[in-house]
Every structure is written in C-alpha cells, then in structure tokens.
Amino acid sequence: MNLSPLALLVLELLAEREMHPYEMRQLLARRGRDRRIRVTPGSLYRSVERLAEDGLAEVVETSREGRRPERTVYAITGAGREAFAYRLREMLAKPVDEFPQYPVALVCMHALGKQDALDQLARRRVELEAEIARSQTTGPREVFMVDLDYSQAIRRAELSWTTQLIEDLTSGRLGWPERAAQ
Known part of the structure; x- marks a missing residue:
C-alpha cells in the first residue's frame, strides 16, 4: 500500500496511542510536522477515514460531550503497524523524483x-x-x-x-x- 505522507504521520501518532483527529492535528502542529506537509482539517479527516476503510486504523470509541460535535477516537491496527513500517522503510531507503x-x-x-x-x-x-x-x-x-x-x-x-x-x-x-x- 502506498501511504501518503499525511497517512504515514497519522499512523505514527496512532502507534503512540489512541486519539481523535482534532488531537492529531494539534499534535502535528505542536511537533512541527505541519512544516513538511499541508495539514487541513479536511485532509486529515479524509486520511483517517481512508486508513479506517483500508483496515489500517479502527474506531475504538465515539462520544459526545454536551453540545460539542461527536468525537471519534481511532487506534492503529496490526495491519496498520505493518503498513507503516513497510512504507517508512521504503521512504527512507529509496530515492524518488519529487516535483518542487x-x-x-x-x-x-x-x-x-x-x-x-x-x-x-x-x-x-x-x-x-x-x-x-x-x-x-x-x-x-x-x-x-x-x-x-x-x-x-x-x-x-x-x-x-x-x-x-x-x-x-x-x-x-x-x-x-x-x-x-x-
């Protein structure tokens, strides 16, 4: 599976612990990961949803507090850990043409x-x-x-x-x- 850089970063976070996309976005910004790729709320949510559809992440909890929007917490799956490690190794080892x-x-x-x-x-x-x-x-x-x-x-x-x-x-x-x- 050819994981996008954003999907790779999401899996990196989920490998640390379960979390919801809003928390992921905050953590990516705090760690400066957003200086490498553009992270918008829409792109992040789409990436997390795609990872779940592909079986690389899974929903572990959905909750709502008061009037706040529903919050879905995700976790990495075993397949997600394998895909993450495989893609990371590939990205570190193989030069590719990028298009600046x-x-x-x-x-x-x-x-x-x-x-x-x-x-x-x-x-x-x-x-x-x-x-x-x-x-x-x-x-x-x-x-x-x-x-x-x-x-x-x-x-x-x-x-x-x-x-x-x-x-x-x-x-x-x-x-x-x-x-x-x-």
Whole structure:
C-alpha cells in the first residue's frame, strides 16, 4: 500500500496511542510536522477515514460531550503497524523524483529575459541566505528534529547552486538563447 505522507504521520501518532483527529492535528502542529506537509482539517479527516476503510486504523470509541460535535477516537491496527513500517522503510531507503517548483521555474526562466531572470535569482539568493540564518539550530539535537538539518542542507546546496548559476549566466559560461526574451 502506498501511504501518503499525511497517512504515514497519522499512523505514527496512532502507534503512540489512541486519539481523535482534532488531537492529531494539534499534535502535528505542536511537533512541527505541519512544516513538511499541508495539514487541513479536511485532509486529515479524509486520511483517517481512508486508513479506517483500508483496515489500517479502527474506531475504538465515539462520544459526545454536551453540545460539542461527536468525537471519534481511532487506534492503529496490526495491519496498520505493518503498513507503516513497510512504507517508512521504503521512504527512507529509496530515492524518488519529487516535483518542487524551482526546477519548473528554471526551465521557463528564459521567457523573462536574461536580466529579469538574474534579478529574480538574486532575490532568491537573498531569501535563501535569510532562511538559512533564521533556521540555525543551537543546543542539543534530537532525532525528532533531523528534518530541520535536512532542510538546512538542502537550502545550503540550493544557495550554492543558485550562486553558481548566477555567476555562469553573468559571465557567459552558460549561454542564453538568442530567440529568448531579452
């Protein structure tokens, strides 16, 4: 089963203890997991429901307190634990093509014209430098925050690569098509 990143995070939480989706959303935000994927109430509830439909999670309790909406508490199943571990191992071990926006912008930048593209790349370089400076971590590190280290490494690599691209375009080492916008 190909679990989505959100489904994986839900199963991670349910592996800790039984909980309802509202509590899951709060915990994901408190732990900063929402900086990795977009978590909306609708997407979270759909993901939990799909996990239940697929037999990876199950309803353990439904209750209502006063006028509050009904609250459904879920637990992970044995199949859910197996699917979680399998998908997690797969995601850690196998590189996949992801589709970030920057490469798409790079293949289209010639449509702006060389100087405009250089101006935008310079702005990106400044933004990357600021993000790197803001994200410097101090103090003891824990495995729960290793994604921040990864983000820092990716940002530093992107900054280095973008700086080199600017230099290559400015010096002429990288050609600019004559028919492209000037």
